[in-house]
Amino acid sequence: MPELRKSPIIERWVIISTERGKRPLDFKMEKRPSRGGFCPFCNGNEDKTPPEVLAYRDPLTAPNTPGWKVRVVPNKFPALQIEGDLDKRGDGIYDIMRGVGAHEVLIESPDHSKNIHHLPKEHIESILWALRDRCIDLKKDSRFRYILIFKNWGEEAGASLEHSHMQLIATPIIPKRAIEELEGAKFHYNLKERCIFCDILKHEIREQKRVISMNDHFIAIAPFASRFPFESWILPREHVSAFEKTTADWFPSLAEILKSVLARLEAVLDAPPFNFIIHTAPCKTPDLDYYHWHLEIMPKLTKVAGFEWGSGFYINPTPPEDAAEALRNVDLTCGETNAQLQQKVEEQR
Amino acid sequence: MPELRKSPIIERWVIISTERGKRPLDFKMEKRPSRGGFCPFCNGNEDKTPPEVLAYRDPLTAPNTPGWKVRVVPNKFPALQIEGDLDKRGDGIYDIMRGVGAHEVLIESPDHSKNIHHLPKEHIESILWALRDRCIDLKKDSRFRYILIFKNWGEEAGASLEHSHMQLIATPIIPKRAIEELEGAKFHYNLKERCIFCDILKHEIREQKRVISMNDHFIAIAPFASRFPFESWILPREHVSAFEKTTADWFPSLAEILKSVLARLEAVLDAPPFNFIIHTAPCKTPDLDYYHWHLEIMPKLTKVAGFEWGSGFYINPTPPEDAAEALRNVDLTCGETNAQLQQKVEEQR
Numbered sequence: 273m274p275e276l277r278k279s280p281i282i283e284r285w286v287i288i289s290t291e292r293g294k295r296p297l298d299f300k301m302e303k304r305p306s307r308g309g310f311c312p313f314c315n316g317n318e319d320k321t322p323p324e325v326l327a328y329r330d331p332l333t334a335p336n337t338p339g340w341k342v343r344v345v346p347n348k349f350p351a352l353q354i355e356g357d358l359d360k361r362g363d364g365i366y367d368i369m370r371g372v373g374a375h376e377v378l379i380e381s382p383d384h385s386k387n388i389h390h391l392p393k394e395h396i397e398s399i400l401w402a403l404r405d406r407c408i409d410l411k412k413d414s415r416f417r418y419i420l421i422f423k424n425w426g427e428e429a430g431a432s433l434e435h436s437h438m439q440l441i442a443t444p445i446i447p448k449r450a451i452e453e454l455e456g457a458k459f460h461y462n463l464k465e466r467c468i469f470c471d472i473l474k475h476e477i478r479e480q481k482r483v484i485s486m487n488d489h490f491i492a493i494a495p496f497a498s499r500f501p502f503e504s505w506i507l508p509r510e511h512v513s514a515f516e517k518t519t520a521d522w523f524p525s526l527a528e529i530l531k532s533v534l535a536r537l538e539a540v541l542d543a544p545p546f547n548f549i550i551h552t553a554p555c556k557t558p559d560l561d562y563y564h565w566h567l568e569i570m571p572k573l574t575k576v577a578g579f580e581w582g583s584g585f586y587i588n589p590t591p592p593e594d595a596a597e598a599l600r601n602v603d604l605t606c607g608e609t610n611a612q613l614q615q616k617v618e619e620q621r
Numbered sequence: 622m623p624e625l626r627k628s629p630i631i632e633r634w635v636i637i638s639t640e641r642g643k644r645p646l647d648f649k650m651e652k653r654p655s656r657g658g659f660c661p662f663c664n665g666n667e668d669k670t671p672p673e674v675l676a677y678r679d680p681l682t683a684p685n686t687p688g689w690k691v692r693v694v695p696n697k698f699p700a701l702q703i704e705g706d707l708d709k710r711g712d713g714i715y716d717i718m719r720g721v722g723a724h725e726v727l728i729e730s731p732d733h734s735k736n737i738h739h740l741p742k743e744h745i746e747s748i749l750w751a752l753r754d755r756c757i758d759l760k761k762d763s764r765f766r767y768i769l770i771f772k773n774w775g776e777e778a779g780a781s782l783e784h785s786h787m788q789l790i791a792t793p794i795i796p797k798r799a800i801e802e803l804e805g806a807k808f809h810y811n812l813k814e815r816c817i818f819c820d821i822l823k824h825e826i827r828e829q830k831r832v833i834s835m836n837d838h839f840i841a842i843a844p845f846a847s848r849f850p851f852e853s854w855i856l857p858r859e860h861v862s863a864f865e866k867t868t869a870d871w872f873p874s875l876a877e878i879l880k881s882v883l884a885r886l887e888a889v890l891d892a893p894p895f896n897f898i899i900h901t902a903p904c905k906t907p908d909l910d911y912y913h914w915h916l917e918i919m920p921k922l923t924k925v926a927g928f929e930w931g932s933g934f935y936i937n938p939t940p941p942e943d944a945a946e947a948l949r950n951v952d953l954t955c956g957e958t959n960a961q962l963q964q965k966v967e968e969q970r
Contacts, residue, residue: 277846281817282805286846286935351936365824366845420932430923441934449933456631468630475714496715497626497635549932574779583769583898584798585790586635587700 274352274371276445284448287371289351312348313435315382321345325376326405328398341395342402343379344440350375351441358415358444374410374442378402379435387425387436389534396527399438403550406440407516411555416442418450418554421515426545429572446554453551454563461562469564470511472496482592484599485532489525492533494592494599501574501590502541504533504599506567513560514553530567536599537571544571623701623720625794633797636720638700661697662784664731670694674725675754677747690744691751692728693789699724700790707764707793723759723791727751728784736774736785736892738883745876748787752899755789756865760904765791767799767903770864775894778921795903802900803912810911818913819860821845831941833948834881838874841882843941843948850923850939851890853882853948855916862909863902879916885948886920893920 274289312320318336326344333339346354352373360369380388380399388396403421410419423438424431446454460468476482476493484492484504492506506529512518518526537544552565580586623638661669667685675693682688695703701722709718729737729748737745752770759768772787773780795803809817825831825842833841833853841855855878861867867875886893901914929935 279805279844279846280821281809282801284846284848284933284935286848286937288847288940289936289938290940363845364828365820420934422932443934447932447934452631452933456628460630471714472629479713495628496712497628497633498637499633499635583771583796584633584801585769585792585796586633587638588635589638591637591639 273356274350276369276371278367280365280367282448283451285445287351289371311384311433311435313377313379313433313437314384318343321377322348326402326409328402338382340382342381342398344376344402344406345379347375347377347439352443369444372415372444374413374416374440376406376440378406378438378440380437384435387534387538388423388438389531389538391531393524393527393531396531397523400523400526400530403438403440404516404518410440410442411516413442414556415444416555418443418446419552420447421550421552423546423548425547426543426572429545429547431545450551450554454554454560457562457564467511467562467564469507469566473507473509482596484536484596485529487525487529489519489522490529492529494596496592498588498590498592498595499580499586500570500572501588502537502544502571502595502599503588503592504537504569504595506530506533506569507564508566511561511564513557513563513565515550515565516552517559518565532604533569533599535604536602537569539602539604540598541571541573544573546571622705623699625718625720627716629714629716631797632800634794636700638720660733660782660784662726662728662782662786663733667692670726670728671697675751675758677751687731689731691730691747693725693751693755694728696724696726696788701792718793721764721793723762723765723789725755725789727755727787727789729786733784736883736887737772737787738880738887740880742873742876742880745880746872749872749875749879752787752789753865753867756901759789759791760865762791763905764793765904767792767795768901769796770899770901772895772897774896775921778894778896780894799900799903803903803909806913807911816860816911816913818856818915822856822858831945833885833945834878836874836878838868838871839878841878843945845941847937847939847941847944848929848935849919849921850937851886851893851920851944851948852937852941853886853918853944855879855882855918856913857915860910860913862906862912862914864899864914865901866908867914881953882918882948884953885951886918888951888953889947890920890922893922895920 274287276285277288278285311317315338318338322345323336324343324345327335327340328342329340352371352375354374356370356372358369358372378399381391381395388399407419410416420441420443421438425436457468473491482494482496484494489509490506491509492504495503495505508518508522537546546569548567548569550567553560553563623636625634626637627634660666664687667687671694672685673692673694676684676689677691678689701720701724703723705719705721707718707721727748730740730744737748756768759765769790769792770787774785806817822840831843831845833843838858839855840858841853844852844854857867857871886895895918897916897918899916902909902912
């Protein structure tokens with residue numbers, strides 16, 4: 273059973289995932305990870321994953337057979353396990369609980385060769401709907417406090433399988449980074465009675481220089497204090513605190529802007545490895561006036577990880593204004609043109 | 622001039638280092654970093670670095686010529702710049718200041734092929750003395766609030782040059798991670814009137830299972846809530862809040878344990894890339910009863926960086942007890958034997 277252990281010094285919990293049980297020798301072997309060959313996420317290999325918890329599929333096909341468009345399955349090597357209670361306890365001076373949670377994988381399409389933004393807009397919309405469905409379902413479990421939704425793409429970004437997928441982890445604690453963001457946003461709200469994210473997006477639309485892309489319901493920006501080169505955030509233009517509470521008819525806009533931003537990053541940076549994370553309100557909270565869900569995309573370009581992990585101090589060699597300009601200037605045949613974007617930005621000023 | 626920008630949401634400052642000016646094209650080219658060839662840190666190439674600020678060298682030799690053992694020079698591509706004042710200001714809703722600071726490189730030896738733990742113990746002691754000297758000198762500058770001391774080794778850990786070196790960055794703000802640790806430790810002290818780190822080391826000596834190595838003045842442990850496989854901390858066994866205030870005659874013990882732990886990691890993990898960071902009290906503070914300096918070593922073995930950067934949520938597949946056992950069982954001809962360590966641990970119980 274995996275364990276959740278709390279740092280005795282700061283408010284940080286760590287999953288010690290003994291089930292994945294890596295021994296010293298495994299790390300030696302890991303130096304040359306093998307690629308290619310058999311893929312459990314491909315069409316026809318449905319029996320090589322745990323049984324699906326959700327699939328959008330041809331109604332004439334049976335579960336766990338071909339005929340699906342988007343498929344969600346439990347992770348075969350879960351960081352947290354679904355059974356049992358938390359059993360919170362002390363161990364001398366330390367705090368510990370059982371690693372109870374859910375760890376699911378969303379397989380974005382049966383096509384091994386396509387990343388999410390290579391799919392048609394309508395397909396991306398289905399993926400987002402599947403995420404929303406799983407979110408709503410997982411939030412019903414009273415043991416869970418937060419649903420982490422993220423994507424690792426490319427080996428350098430930590431993806432262990434090549435076939436494009438996303439992950440959902442339901443945790444019995446709220447991750448440190450989420451707490452910090454919630455508290456920071458609450459502080460701003462208490463001071464000014466305004467959502468900090470709403471303030472940011474108004475400011476950025478006025479200033480224009482950090483805007484990457486925009487449509488009816490969403491905006492993509494390079495954030496003012498970007499930690500990483502080409503860090504990109506997507507935010508709903510109206511206030512919504514939780515991802516799954518996004519108005520249904522905004523989903524086409526969300527699919528469009530996600531496709532646009534990822535395609536721009538691919539064009540400018542030559543298909544970089546990347547991570548994205550949905551930052552959303554915790555479980556068991558009502559609609560929050562002070563918090564605003566958003567999606568943070570981090571291309572993995574620099575390798576200063578360990579130092580910055582340890583210090584919390586980031587050195588970013590690319591000003592976000594330069595990154596936004598380069599991304600904005602990509603001419604995407606599939607999306608809005610620069611002239612259209614320019615016009616939209618002008619309209620908002 | 623680099624800029625320091627504050628996140629409007631959380632207490633995080635980022636250095637936007639325009640001087641290092643990476644444009645989109647640079648990232649494309651960076652995919653195949655070139656190694657080998659000319660090295661500015663090697664013996665005879667002293668004129669290829671900025672002039673030295675400190676060197677331990679043969680007294681018959683001139684500055685910036687061969688004949689040195691340890692050498693400290695300003696970073697040729699500094700993240701922060703030494704001249705000028707901070708010019709703190711707002712930019713609409715954002716906070717910003719000039720990127721004033723110091724960024725120095727400590728070249729550990731003239732020998733290109735040796736990592737720090739391959740050097741004789743006395744040489745490592747000289748390196749630690751040089752760090753202490755630079756710390757004391759930088760702390761005299763009233764603009765600086767924190768001295769970050771760290772080492773990146775190996776390309777995967779962010780080292781841009783192969784020749785083994787360390788870095789010192791003096792910053793006009795206290796890094797977020799340091800603030801969190803100071804506040805967490807203060808909270809514990811206010812509650813219990815004891816230093817949390819002193820509590821940890823007593824507990825670990827009693828429990829034994831996470832002890833890696835120990836000598837007269839220092840202990841190395843795999844911390845209870847390790848974020849990374851084989852994360853290793855070195856702490857002074859008596860309470861000292863700042864690195865540079867460590868008693869002079871403890872330096873041989875510190876050199877010994879640092880050599881021992883790094884040699885153990887090399888033996889078990891096949892010379893992994895790693896980072897280490899000295900966690901120490903900020904500038905302008907008296908001796909702190911609640912904080913205890915220490916050194917955190919993070920081998921770079923897993924690649925789940927982006928997700929964990931973004932969420933603050935760590936998944937560690939190797940229990941620290943297993944890591945400590947593997948490291949403890951390494952038979953180092955150069956250091957203490959396992960039997961000697963066992964005896965020491967038994968004596969303390």
